[in-house]
Amino acid sequence: MTSSPASRRSFLTLALATPLTAAALTSCGGSSGPGEAPEGGASMWILTGQPGEGIRTDAVDAFNAANEDAAITLTAFQNDAYKTKIRTAMGADQAPTILPSWGGGGLRDYVRNDKVEDLTDFLEENTELRDSLFPSAFAAATVDDRIYAVPCEAVTPIVFYYNKAVFEQVGAQPPTTWDELLALVPVFNDAGIAPIALGGQSRWTNMMWLEYLYDRIGGAELFQSIYDGEPDAWSQPASIDALTKTQELVRAGGFVTGFASIAADTNADQALLYTGRAAMMLHGAWTYGSMKADGGEFVTGGDLGWMTFPSVEGGVGDPSATVGNPSGYYAVAASATDAEKEAAKKFLAEGLVTDATTQAWIDNGSVPIVLGSDSLFQDSEDAEWLQFVYDLASGASTFQQSWDQALSPTAADKLLENIEKLFNLSITPQQFADDMNTTLES
The missing domain is CATH 3.40.190.10 (Periplasmic binding protein-like II)
Structure with a gap:
């Protein structure tokens, strides 16, 4: 059925x-x-x-x-x-x-x-x-x-966070394109700072990177074809491109050493960002509250920065599109x-x-x-953040539901298994795509 x-x-x-x-x-x-x-x-x-x-x-x-x-x-x-x-x-x-x-x-x-x-x-x-x-x-x-x-x-899109203090330390600007992001990897590694915090043990945190890359490269239609069960949808050229770029970032040392053993559930990835041991993090809007609670003056003092996910040269996705949880x-x-x-x-x-x-x-x-809840933002010390999230969600050309929720439980389990292997470099992009194609429902 x-x-x-x-x-x-x-x-x-x-x-x-x-x-x-x-x-x-x-x-x-x-x-x-x-x-x-x-x-x-x-x-x-x-x-x-x-x-x-x-x-x-x-x-x-x-x-x-x-x-x-x-x-x-x-x-x-x-x-x-x-x-x-x-x-x-x-x-x-x-x-x-x-x-x-x-x-x-x-x-x-x-x-x-x-x-x-x-x-x-x-x-x-x-x-x-x-x-x-x-x-x-x-x-x-x-x-x-x-x-x-x-x-x-609450509405919680996935947000690209960064630590303003460590960017200032290395004299860099937040990346607006994928190429700029890759160029920052050696800059932070040479400074002894992990470019990107990632709780890879949890797997769904890794998935956020794929969601945005699929959107930026192939547009909303790419995942729609997967959701609609079109034959070989996972192995479309845009899909392979997104999977390949993900592994390029892993191989370049973009993620913190040992990310596969870090659990997002303990907020360890967030701690890397607010203690300055990592420069960037892609995560849900819900982490703002926990970073504010646990990160001391990192949030209240103005060191936390946020932005939309970088664009990808040659991609057909709308830069205003976002992903996350409904x-x-x-x-x-x-x-x-x-x-x-x-x-x-x-x-x-x-x-x-x-x-x-x-x-x-x-x-x-x-x-x-x-x-109308935005009318209550003006009295909040988090007004700038709240308005950013409100605008990001309400102004998005599309708001892609997180894949492990949009897909059937069986397909979602297979997806998370393959994402773990992809980030651990134990399978190729084509192997990922071939295995995921077996889950498609027409």
Whole structure:
């Protein structure tokens, strides 16, 4: 079974995001079982990692204080642990009542297997919630013109960060083209500074480089052909070019030594940037908040710089295009009882997106997906950053959803395996493409 070309396309060109961090399992709040809810209430799983975890927890606490008869019980997981746990729970019909989703291919698989509730009518009944959110945020939650998850939280494109102090130290300017980026590699290496911080052990951080190179070289149509399942789409000339350029950067020493053993989930890659041990980093907009919290005066003192991804000479991609995660999403498990679903929907309608959560995301340097939230930026010390993200997301010619979310879980797993091999130089670009072609769905 496949979705229509129109519904496939909507995932990629309209999606506007939530922090994803990962590793071991932790817990905040109790739970009686894998997906067991308290009597009269609902169970909910959330992702760890600040500032998002705190905002999510505060939202549930506020809702519970006003709705004791429909209380939400929380369990928190780090990203990778959650991905494993939720697959098992969904397969066994033991999922929590409310579960995080990234939309795209994973949600589509849940829909095909009748694992999540259709929330279209719920959103029609709760127009105040629906109409308060970016319309484009619903695209990655839509399957065959029906909505299966509620958008929430923040918009987070992938951003090219740099350390102004180390650039000044070597007398360099931030790169605006791929050739300029390559030229900076020996400059920083000779100065004893890693050109680029990368948490390669996490693999999805490596993927960000490919996403932008595919876009800058082949344009939005390149990945669209992959998503549409066109034969041999991964081995198109623009695809091979992007894969080749990636390995050229690796071979040139562009990434920090030992990047394959650095975990993004511990924010070790961010630490390399804000301590001046690395000059640049490509990462999600959500890292601004954690760098502000952990990096001392690196952010508040003005040493953090940001920009769009460099252009590639000869590429056909629009320089205004961006990539990243659509909004955060929460779905409701189809296996939940009627009482649990009622409590869950009450929380989604009243507790998920509030004035308090909107302000909390802004206070932590994130752009909420709430319409008109930019009017609140002027009083924030992060106003310049917030406006950059808002303009980048709203002004993008296309906003490509992260590949490991847009693709089916099976194809996404294969993609991450091959990306790891590509960056470790254990396969060629053509071998990467040939293997990925086997995952295409027509």
